[in-house]
Amino acid sequence: MLATSEDSRNDIVTMLTEECIPTPGKKTVWQRATVESILRNEKYKGSALLQKSFTVDFLTKKTKINEGEVPQYYVEDSHPAIIEPWEWEQVQVEMERRKNSRNRHHQTSPFSGKIICADCGDIFGAKTWHSTDRYRRVIWQCNGKFKGEHKCETPHLTEERLKELYLAALGEYLSDRNAAIDQLRYAQRMLTDTDFIEEDIRALEEELTTITGMLRLCIAENAANTVTEETYRTTHAELCSRFEETEAKLAALQKQRDKMKADAITIGGMMFELGELDTLPVVFDEKLWHGTIDHVTVHADERVVFHFKDGKKIVTRL
16 A cells, blocks of 8 residues: 555655655656656546646747636556556545544554554554663554543554554455455445435535525525515525535535445455455455455453444454
8 A cells, every 4th residue: 555644645755755756747846746746647547538727828838727618538558557556546535535534643554544542532553671681672653641630541553463463453444355345345245335415515506506496596686676675684594504404414415425436446455355355364464454444442451442434333452
């Protein structure tokens, strides 16, 4: 999985510059914005968005970013893909998730941002014990453990133990591999069936158009002095309230539809990763971890719960 956090992009920028890898543009030094534009560029998955910019003046060749002035066209499978389309889609979902997350974290490990304290909801961070002697080791501990009056009772975990528990959870998840993948296919079909939401969205969009027309008529009547000021204010307020309520309903449905599509993409990636397995892994696989695990919650009673991306939970113990 491509790195998507802010700190990952900073690390990538430094690495690319130090390795003297050429930038895709005219700049000689890599920038964070360049890395982000690559992560968001649909061309890497074999698609193309046409007319992202357009020529304003054909004499001076001056161009402008298209902000709706001219039509745009999205073409799928326009050229051979560099990465799998589902993987590109997962990156978009992950970037959006992290942008909206209240937990900012450093992406220095596959476990960063994914281990959650069940006591306070904070994330676990990596701490180094005995950093200057032979007993040096990295442990994961709740970042909010010693914040505030209440001390979290959740235990710390070593990376080695986290990996062992993940492999155990994955083994239980895939105890019946074929049934698990069939269940994922079924879940994906349910998530991609958004017809019922699309119908409601269209109905609300039509209602907004109707209300907008009524508002314009209301304003026109007031301008022509064909209604009293009191009638105008009452009607205008009612229509504005109705418009806001309908707009809120529309936004909620669009959000629900987008989440269903994002979850379907996530499950598609999970199916791909699991489909690649011939046998259960005996060593930790970072790509498989990213492809299957949404997050892990650690409890004070030493329960470690693995939340798979399809919503299934596997409980392990320290």
